[in-house]
C-alpha cells in the first residue's frame with residue numbers, strides 16, 4: 001500500500017502540526033528553518049499534553065496557534081487520543097511531527113495517521129526503545145550512540161526508520177554531555193526529514209521507506 005507523503009508538492013508549504021511535551025528545542029529548530037526558508041512548511045498548530053511545556057511559549061513567540069490537551073484530565077488513553085485526533089484534524093495537516101512528545105499513543109490513533117506521522121528518538125533504533133536512552137548506551141559501553149527519525153507505528157519506537165545519525169561516545173561522557181551532542185544532531189536531522197516530506201521525496205510502500213524513487 002502506498003502512503004500519502006508521496007504527493008509531489010513543490011510550491012505550497014507543507015501544513016504540519018507539531019506535538020510536544022517539554023522544552024521544544026526541536027520545535028524551535030523547525031520554526032527557525034521554516035523562517036530562513038530551509039523548510040517549505042507551515043506549522044498550523046503546536047499541541048502539548050503538558051500545560052507547562054516551555055515549547056508552548058516558543059510557539060506563541062512565533063505566532064503559531066497552540067493547544068493544550070492535559071492528559072491528566074482524561075480518564076482513558078482512548079478518550080485523550082480521541083480529543084487529540086479531533087484537534088489535529090481541525091488543521092488538516094499533511095504531516096504530524098512528534099518532537100519530544102512523551103505519551104504512548106493508542107493503536108487506533110497511530111493506525112489512523114500511519115504514513116503521516118513521524119517521531120524523533122534519541123537512540124539508534126532498534127536499540128534502546130523507550131526512556132533513558134543515553135544512560136543505557138553509556139551503561140552498555142557502546143562506542144556509538146545517536147538518533148533515529150521514524151514513521152510512527154503501533155509498536156513503540158518501532159516504525160520504519162527514515163534517517164539515523166550516529167554520534168561517537170567519548171571517554172568522559174556523562175548522560176548529559178552525550179544527550180547534548182545527540183540533541184545537536186537532532187536539530188540538523190529533523191528539519192532535513194521534514195524538508196524531504198515537503199519536497200515529496202519520501203514514500204512509504206509496504207512499510208519500506210523510499211527516498212527519491
Ligand code: GAR
Nearest residue numbers: 022023024025026027100120121122
Ligand atoms: C529529544 O531528545 C527527543 O529525541 C526525545 O525527547 C527530547 C525532546 O527535546 N524524544 C523521545 O525520547 C521520544 N521517545 P526537545 O523538547 O528539546 O525537542
